[in-house]
Each structure stands twice: as C-alpha cells, then as structure tokens.
Amino acid sequence: MTLPKLSSNSNIIKFLGLKKFFRSHETGVSRERIEDFKKFNKLINYGGDEVAFDILGSLNFGQATTDSDTDIVMYTRCEEGRMGECGLENCYKIALFKHMFLNLVTFEHNSQAYKLEIVDCINLNQLEKDIKDKNADSALLIRFCFYRSICRGVNRRLLHKYENMISENLPLWEKISESLEECFEGIIKSSQHTYSFHKYAGRLADKGIKLPGSMAEKIKDYLKQ
Template sequence: MGIQRFKDHPIINEFNGLKKFFRAHETDASRKRISDFKNFVDMVRSTGDEVAFDIMGSVNFGQAVENSDTDIVIYLNCDSGNHGDCDHENCSRLPIYKHLLVNSIVYENSGNNYQIQVVDCINLNQLDYDLETRNFDSMALLKFGFYRSICRGVNRKLLHSYEQRLESDEELCKKIEAYIADCFLGLIHSNSHTYSFKKYMERVQFSGFQIPPSMLEKINSYLSK
C-alpha cells in the first residue's frame, strides 16, 4: 500500500529502490522489532481501539542492530471530536499508548530492550477532517503523504482509506507532491542522511555480502544530487 502517485516521483522511486536492496539483507533485529509492533497493534485492537505506525531509520531499511533506536510515527484517533494536533495536550490516548508501548517492548524483550523515539503523531480525526474540507494548508496531510511514501508501515490497513481519499484529489496531491520533493532535497543534503547510508552499507558488508559496484554507484549518485 502507500500512495502510488508519490512513490512514482523520480526521487522517491530512487530512494525506495535503494531501500529495497537493503531490506533484501534484513537483520534479525529489524524483523524482531517489526514483530514487536505488530504484537502491540494486536493488543490495542483487542481493547476495541486501533493504532498504526510508520517506522523510519534503520528498521525501515531492515538494518537495525541490537543497540539501534527505533524511530516511529504514531497514527491514532485522538479524543472524540478533536481535530487538533496529536500531542499530550490534545490527545489523552497518546501518553497512554506511549507508556504501554514501552512496557510491551520491555516485556517482549526481557533484558534486550531498545529505545523508541516518537518522531511524530498524527491524529486520524484531523486527517479525516482535512481531507473532507480539502485543507490545502494542512500539515497533517503534508506529513501523511511524506511518511506514507517512504516509511515502513505497521497496520497499514487502518491507513488505506485515507491514502485512497488523498490520491483521488488531484489538486491536493499536486501540492503535497511538491512538498515531498522539497523535503527530499533537504534530506539528501543532510550529513545525517549520508551517515545513515554509510552505516547501512557497513552493516550489509559486515554480514558477509559484498555490495555490487553497480549498487554502490546508485547510492553515490543518489547522495550527490
């Protein structure tokens, strides 16, 4: 799933192509963390609620190791009728789920815990409202389009209807597509992005796989844009 229009953008397509290569050499730590988040989704669903995640960083690329942080975006329905930001002031569920998530990771990993960094949280009520009103200034829609284009989703079914509604709105998509392209250009030129790719390459090579020259050329070409 995801928003195909954005995924077809040349720079996003290139990024996802490189990510696919690294995912083909996924670490056990990455697979375990995806399993942890799926278990958490199931636990929340058993209470009658829903939550979804977009996962960034090393787990997104399948290159997490034991001491890697896990960077996440949380999607949830904040308090009934609340169309505001998903933060501690506007969303009583957020601190509860953050606490439950940390506790479930501790329980699942007993002694091999890892740090979770909540990069962002998107209120699905707000997303629904902004799609309904065609809010061209909505940061929630801009971020949703960006995350769904490049991240690794858990419980993607929850997000699919929002993706379809956004993709069906040509004008909204044009604005978001331009925003995503600008974000990527800034991202590519950051030192942290370059460092992450070098780190992932080292991990693949450490596993015993020699990265082909053609793939090294693609990575260098991407980072030099």
C-alpha cells in the same frame, strides 16, 4: 490502495529502490521488532481502539541492531473526536500507548529492551478534515503523505482509507507531491542522512555482503556526490 505513483524521476523513487535493496538483507533484530509492533497493534485492537505506525531510521531499512533505537510515527484518532495535533505532552492517548508499548517490549525482550522514539504523531481526525477541505497547505497532511511515501507501515489497513481519499483527488495530490519532493530534497542535503547510508552499507560489509557496483553507483547518484 496506496497513494498515487510519484513521477519516475523523483528522488523518492530512487530512495525506495535503495531501501528495497537493504531490506532484502534484513537483520533478525529488525524482524523481531516488526513483530513487536504487530503484537502491540493486536493488543490495542482487542481494547477496541485503533493505532498504526510508520517506521523510520534503521528499522525502515531492515538494518536494526540490538543497540538501535526505534523511531516511529504514531497514527491514531484522538479521544472524543478532538481535532488538532496530538503529541506526548498534550495527548493522554499518545502517552498511554507509549507506556503500553514499552511494557510489551520489556515483557518480550527483558534485558534486550530498546528505546522507542516517537518522532511524530498524526491525529487521524484532523487528517480526515484536512483531506475533505482539500487543504494542500496542511502541514499535517503533507507529513502524512511524506511518511506514507518513504516509511514502513504497520497496520496499513487503517491508513488506506485516508490514502484512498487523497488518491481520489488528483489536483490535491499533485500539489502535495510537489511539497514532498521539496521536503525530501532538504533531507538529502542534511549530513545525518548521508551518514545513515554509509552506516547501513558498513553493516552489510561487516556481514560479508558487498554492495553490488550498480548499487554503490545508485547511492552516489542519490547522495549527489
């Protein structure tokens, strides 16, 4: 089970409609990269550990090309039940996983290797605590729900446990979903986001795929132009 549905007039819902359209024209490079994440996940599982990802940027839209970087959010439980935030600078596990992933990419793709950008990390120990504490103001919890609402997950099974816990507490979810819309409103207004949509539409046009009129309207409406 995933997070509860957002209200139908939500900007996030419109965004997901657009994403679905772009994903229906997924590039071969996008498919290859998703396979890399699945292989990495298996590798980590063999080692008895667990990891999951949410994918952002062009790969989230299925529009990655050979020179695209890959932007991800990494989910894992920190060592020995450690709480708090995990990041490349302060968490051995995140640094190790990044190193291992880049080795896998070099092994699989050789000269076509690509850059991995870890945009955020979520320590599942802390997430579990914040959900149990019903802490609707937890930035970590809001970030988790935000990524789960708009990104493309790999090894979602690991994340479902937490999504279920949130779904079982509707008052908590209502507060969080308000925060999500606020985050999203901020992103829509940022110029980088607008640029991305034009870029993806341009890539489809290069391949002779024209955006249907209705889709162009949706993008305009979405970007409030």
